Amino acid sequence: MHLDHPTTYPHRHTYGAASPLRPDGTRRALRIGLGGPVGSGKTATVAALCRALREEVSIAVVTNDIYTREDAEFLLRQAVLPPERITAVETGACPHTAIRDDISANLEAVEDLEDGTGPLDLVLVESGGDNLTATFSKGLVDAQIFVIDVAGGDDIPRKGGPGVTTADLLVVNKTDLAPYVGADLAGMARDAKAQRGDLPVAFTSLAAEDGVAPVRDWVRERLAAWTATATAP
Amino acid sequence: MTATTDVADVADVAVGAAGRAALLVLADGRFPAGGHAHSGGAEAAVKAGRVTDVPSLEAFCRGRLHTAGLAAAALAAAAAAGADPLELDEAADARTPSLALRAAARRLGRQMMRAARATWPSPALDTLASARPRGAHQPVVLGLAARAAGLGPLDAAYAAAYEAVSGPATAVVRLLSLDPFHATAVLARLAPELDVVAVAGAEAGRRASDEGLDVLPAPSAPLLDITAEQHAAWPVRLFAT
Ligand SMILES: Nc1nc2c(ncn2[C@@H]2O[C@H](COP(=O)(O)OP(=O)(O)OP(=O)(O)O)[C@@H](O)[C@H]2O)c(=O)[nH]1
Ligand SMILES: [Mg+2]
Numbered sequence: 001m002h003l004d005h006p007t008t009y010p011h012r013h014t015y016g017a018a019s020p021l022r023p024d025g026t027r028r029a030l031r032i033g034l035g036g037p038v039g040s041g042k043t044a045t046v047a048a049l050c051r052a053l054r055e056e057v058s059i060a061v062v063t064n065d066i067y068t069r070e071d072a073e074f075l076l077r078q079a080v081l082p083p084e085r086i087t088a089v090e091t092g093a094c095p096h097t098a099i100r101d102d103i104s105a106n107l108e109a110v111e112d113l114e115d116g117t118g119p120l121d122l123v124l125v126e127s128g129g130d131n132l133t134a135t136f137s138k139g140l141v142d143a144q145i146f147v148i149d150v151a152g153g154d155d156i157p158r159k160g161g162p163g164v165t166t167a168d169l170l171v172v173n174k175t176d177l178a179p180y181v182g183a184d185l186a187g188m189a190r191d192a193k194a195q196r197g198d199l200p201v202a203f204t205s206l207a208a209e210d211g212v213a214p215v216r217d218w219v220r221e222r223l224a225a226w227t228a229t230a231t232a233p
Numbered sequence: 234m235t236a237t238t239d240v241a242d243v244a245d246v247a248v249g250a251a252g253r254a255a256l257l258v259l260a261d262g263r264f265p266a267g268g269h270a271h272s273g274g275a276e277a278a279v280k281a282g283r284v285t286d287v288p289s290l291e292a293f294c295r296g297r298l299h300t301a302g303l304a305a306a307a308l309a310a311a312a313a314a315g316a317d318p319l320e321l322d323e324a325a326d327a328r329t330p331s332l333a334l335r336a337a338a339r340r341l342g343r344q345m346m347r348a349a350r351a352t353w354p355s356p357a358l359d360t361l362a363s364a365r366p367r368g369a370h371q372p373v374v375l376g377l378a379a380r381a382a383g384l385g386p387l388d389a390a391y392a393a394a395y396e397a398v399s400g401p402a403t404a405v406v407r408l409l410s411l412d413p414f415h416a417t418a419v420l421a422r423l424a425p426e427l428d429v430v431a432v433a434g435a436e437a438g439r440r441a442s443d444e445g446l447d448v449l450p451a452p453s454a455p456l457l458d459i460t461a462e463q464h465a466a467w468p469v470r471l472f473a474t
Contacts, residue, residue: 066471067469067470067471068468068469069468090270090470090472090473091270092269092270092271092272092404092471092472092473093404093407093408093471093472094269094270094407097269098269098270101263101265101269102263102265102266102267102268102269103265104265104266104267104344104347104348105267105270105340105344107347108340108343108344108347
């Protein structure tokens with residue numbers, strides 16, 4: 001019995017999102033996190049993405065509800081995926097802790113989905129609605145989408161914060177409501193550009209037919225890139 | 234690494250070759266092993282009106298320390314002292330009558346395993362992980378993690394006993410918007426008792442690894458078991474336990 005020396009026992013297992021391989025050597029699913037303020041349309045985006053992509057790729061979803069299973073139950077009711085592909089994680093009143101500081105429960109949920117439903121191409125992880133500073137750990141997801149909406153105030157892109165500034169895709173949802181809340185979409189686009197530089201921004205209305213299209217196309221690109229790098233020798 | 238690794242032979246590991254710093258890492262409330270989602274029965278006690286303020290939080294934590302805390306401390310110490318983890322896992326099952334708490338202990342054990350293997354890689358952790366892929370009881374994994382970190386049975390007992398009270402105290406700050414300074418003062422007031430429980434747990438753990446696991450204490454808190462079962466069935470809750 002002795003203590004391990006780091007060179008004798010290097011990390012043999014996949015503890016985070018860094019390695020694209022599962023312990024058995026197969027390629028794991030691309031993991032995309034969806035965060036953003038309460039009610040901005042994260043679950044609606046997840047549901048629309050599942051409907052738009054489920055014929056092309058094998059998908060599963062992890063939800064992080066704060067104190068209920070509402071999001072998971074909504075997705076189950078909408079039957080966007082078979083029930084065994086949807087898992088809810090309990091977050092102990094602290095949604096950002098579960099996606100950033102202590103990701104173990106979420107990692108377990110993702111791995112159990114992969115083990116239980118066979119090879120997956122895409123796992124969507126929805127954060128519980130939180131504030132503008134909530135971001136996903138790189139140990140949990142490969143890319144993150146931050147969903148805000150026009151009704152939450154058109155000054156949110158200007159305020160910035162880690163979610164708005166650093167997310168791989170910023171979604172400004174509920175554009176159909178802009179006239180009713182007096183939101184200045186052009187101003188939001190300008191502010192987002194100023195905060196994010198070349199990082200992409202998608203304006204969506206999920207109330208419209210095929211409203212998720214810009215997000216779906218972005219996810220398709222990420223999937224293609226993921227498959228290309230993960231299968232490269 | 235390190236001087237610690239080099240001096241760690243069997244005897245050293247059994248008594249704890251590492252210094253206090255490794256214990257601070259392991260016992261840190263921010264150690265990413267899933268504890269933040271659990272209230273240790275505090276959410277049910279708050280809802281039932283049994284924990285309403287600082288004195289009732291202190292009474293709750295004291296009760297938990299001397300029951301669940303002592304049992305966890307002894308299990309963790311025995312694992313750190315080198316007792317067989319699979320037998321310890323059964324002993325933990327026997328000391329956990331509530332199905333909900335057994336499930337939670339295994340879930341937390343699995344999360345602790347992930348964190349421990351990443352922080353203190355060790356063949357003993359790997360072996361237990363493959364024998365119990367869905368998780369062994371958390372105190373057992375905690376004790377094994379302590380051993381992997383070069384800590385001894387007393388250190389493991391401290392970590393387990395402290396967790397038994399720090400979890401509920403933190404949760405009650407969120408549940409009741411209790412003054413965080415007062416909640417922390419509760420933990421400080423419990424410190425002398427925590428010392429006693431940790432020493433008793435360590436002693437029992439050491440004896441168990443020599444004389445067999447039947448000498449492990451089996452203190453019980455029936456109300457915690459009953460409310461844990463009820464809590465698990467709530468449709469709306471902030472904490473997993
Ligand atoms: N008008 C309009 N309503 C929308 C749109 N997208 C979502 N909604 C509605 O907004 C409400 C909240 O949407 P959710 O998808 O549940 O929002 P969420 O971000 O998942 O909310 P939490 O998980 O509670 O933080 C629901 O009633 C949706 O139907 C949209 O583009 N336009
Ligand atoms: Mg939602």
